Amino acid sequence: MTQKAFSILNELLTEQDSLKIMIVENDLIVDNNPLRDTGIHTANLIKRFKRRGISRIDFLKGVTFSEIKQFIVDLSETDKGLKTYPNIKTGVIDVRLGGLKVDADFDISNLPRFTSEQIETVKEVYHDISYFRRLNTAGLEEIVVNFIVTFRKAANILQLISPVRSYSEYTYTHATNVAVLSMFQAESLGVTDELLRDIGIAALLHDVGKLFISNEILEKNGPLEEDEWDEIRQHTLYGARYLTKADDLTRLAPIVALEHHLRYDSQGYPKLNITSKRQHICSQIVAISDFFDAMRSRRPYRRELETKEILSLMKTKAGTEFNPLLLDNFLRIMVLTLKEK
Ligand SMILES: [Fe+2]
Numbered sequence: 001m002t003q004k005a006f007s008i009l010n011e012l013l014t015e016q017d018s019l020k021i022m023i024v025e026n027d028l029i030v031d032n033n034p035l036r037d038t039g040i041h042t043a044n045l046i047k048r049f050k051r052r053g054i055s056r057i058d059f060l061k062g063v064t065f066s067e068i069k070q071f072i073v074d075l076s077e078t079d080k081g082l083k084t085y086p087n088i089k090t091g092v093i094d095v096r097l098g099g100l101k102v103d104a105d106f107d108i109s110n111l112p113r114f115t116s117e118q119i120e121t122v123k124e125v126y127h128d129i130s131y132f133r134r135l136n137t138a139g140l141e142e143i144v145v146n147f148i149v150t151f152r153k154a155a156n157i158l159q160l161i162s163p164v165r166s167y168s169e170y171t172y173t174h175a176t177n178v179a180v181l182s183m184f185q186a187e188s189l190g191v192t193d194e195l196l197r198d199i200g201i202a203a204l205l206h207d208v209g210k211l212f213i214s215n216e217i218l219e220k221n222g223p224l225e226e227d228e229w230d231e232i233r234q235h236t237l238y239g240a241r242y243l244t245k246a247d248d249l250t251r252l253a254p255i256v257a258l259e260h261h262l263r264y265d266s267q268g269y270p271k272l273n274i275t276s277k278r279q280h281i282c283s284q285i286v287a288i289s290d291f292f293d294a295m296r297s298r299r300p301y302r303r304e305l306e307t308k309e310i311l312s313l314m315k316t317k318a319g320t321e322f323n324p325l326l327l328d329n330f331l332r333i334m335v336l337t338l339k340e341k
């Protein structure tokens with residue numbers, strides 16, 4: 001039986017670099033295709049994996065017959081720990097909707113992302129604002145439409161969001177990531193066309209006010225003083241003020257710039273002195289993307305967090321910092337994304 005499995009596997013691996021097997025409930029999913037009614041052998045195999053706490057196995061090109069045999073033998077000896085296998089990787093994908101549990105052990109850092117050209121266009125828009133205070137509204141629209149096309153083609157959204165390489169790149173890679181994540185959320189909620197584009201543009205510009213804050217504070221290597229934090233918090237007001245004056249720009253942009261640090265429970269900043277003021281739903285979407293992306297990058301005062309750590313942390317903020325329904329939706333689409341990878 002193993003010999004037969006091996007020849008099938010080998011054949012598949014001549015055409016692709018890896019074969020991904022996942023266990024979801026009692027189904028075996030091979031490269032995203034569920035196998036059904038696969039008989040007693042498969043059921044036994046699933047049981048063995050489950051006993052080991054394994055729910056994902058990747059077979060890589062170059063896997064040998066003896067490696068697979070050893071792997072299966074080791075699996076059945078429950079008292080022994082699994083060894084490492086050069087071409088077989090095991091991990092956990094645990095997806096439970098409802099009482100959501102997030103647990104994904106796979107490294108997402110080496111996947112394809114946006115082309116450097118796409119990031120470069122965002123950089124240009126930012127430089128225009130920085131040096132000439134000029135906002136290229138038409139350019140923004142183009143960028144956002146381009147993003148939508150890209151993320152519709154992508155198998156998963158985490159492939160698209162870029163890691164930050166240096167601080168100077170932070171501003172526009174963060175802007176790009178927040179825009180992509182916000183449009184992804186909005187689209188999953190049924191938002192289309194103009195509103196989808198407007199959310200993308202507003203998200204792309206949410207931190208534009210930071211361009212009006214001195215680099216000395218923004219790039220300070222070490223903990224910030226209270227008055228420096230106060231100045232950083234002003235980026236919401238600076239951004240909103242700048243964007244209100246821009247022609248042909250969606251009204252959402254200044255709203256989101258103003259409100260993205262205002263929380264769902266109306267705590268946060270800036271203090272608006274309007275008692276009935278609730279955070280706009282689009283600002284709530286952007287706040288979720290903003291938090292997720294910000295936590296992925298290292299800061300002088302904290303390390304970067306892994307995806308699953310961020311998602312669990314976010315869950316603790318439902319109903320206070322984040323709109324619980326939007327957060328539920330975000331966790332759902334992120335977990336599905338992790339699962340699909
Ligand atoms: Fe911000």
Ligand SMILES: [Fe+2]
Nearest residue numbers: 174206207290
């Ligand atoms: Fe931000």
